[in-house]
Amino acid sequence: MQSLKCRSVEVGLIRAVLFRPPLARVAGIALCATFLFSAAAALRAADKPDEQTLVGKLIFVPGTGPVLATSNKHVPLVGRNHYIFNTLEDKRLRDDEVRLKGTMRADGNFQVSDLYTIHHGELYRVRYYCETCNIVALAPGRCVCCQQPTELQEIPLNRHDPKILITH
Numbered sequence: 001m002q003s004l005k006c007r008s009v010e011v012g013l014i015r016a017v018l019f020r021p022p023l024a025r026v027a028g029i030a031l032c033a034t035f036l037f038s039a040a041a042a043l044r045a046a047d048k049p050d051e052q053t054l055v056g057k058l059i060f061v062p063g064t065g066p067v068l069a070t071s072n073k074h075v076p077l078v079g080r081n082h083y084i085f086n087t088l089e090d091k092r093l094r095d096d097e098v099r100l101k102g103t104m105r106a107d108g109n110f111q112v113s114d115l116y117t118i119h120h121g122e123l124y125r126v127r128y129y130c131e132t133c134n135i136v137a138l139a140p141g142r143c144v145c146c147q148q149p150t151e152l153q154e155i156p157l158n159r160h161d162p163k164i165l166i167t168h
């Protein structure tokens with residue numbers, strides 16, 4: 001009920017912004033974006049009350065698969081979808097320090113919904129990119145367009161310079 005109410009407020013705001021004159025629209029969009037962000041954050045928190053963040057080293061244990069080695073335990077990992085799981089299994093990310101968001105399942109596996117790598121204390125988003133086609137893929141593999149292998153790229157989360165990439 002709460003989320004329905006929030007969504008209708010968002011829709012109302014978007015409509016209000018669209019029908020304003022251009023100058024007022026810029027301020028309106030900024031305001032709207034701030035509001036939407038906080039509303040979306042509230043929705044996420046409400047939808048996933050047991051979501052947690054784990055930091056550790058992404059390792060691979062034969063017979064188990066991807067595992068997060070934290071300071072005091074080994075947590076077996078599963079992905080919320082196959083894109084995330086395939087990324088967790090990417091050999092190039094092995095032994096990287098990562099920050100994982102997800103939920104602990106009853107079977108003891110941590111179900112990952114978000115993955116960031118950490119380099120020098122900074123968070124990086126992982127993506128797979130085909131330079132030829134300028135296509136971004138969610139998981140490792142071949143480009144859906146030209147079938148060439150995609151390139152793993154890591155992009156700093158808190159900077160807006162698209163040139164800063166760590167490529168493997």
Ligand SMILES: [Zn+2]
Pocket residue numbers: 130131132133134135143144145146147148
């Ligand atoms: Zn391509």
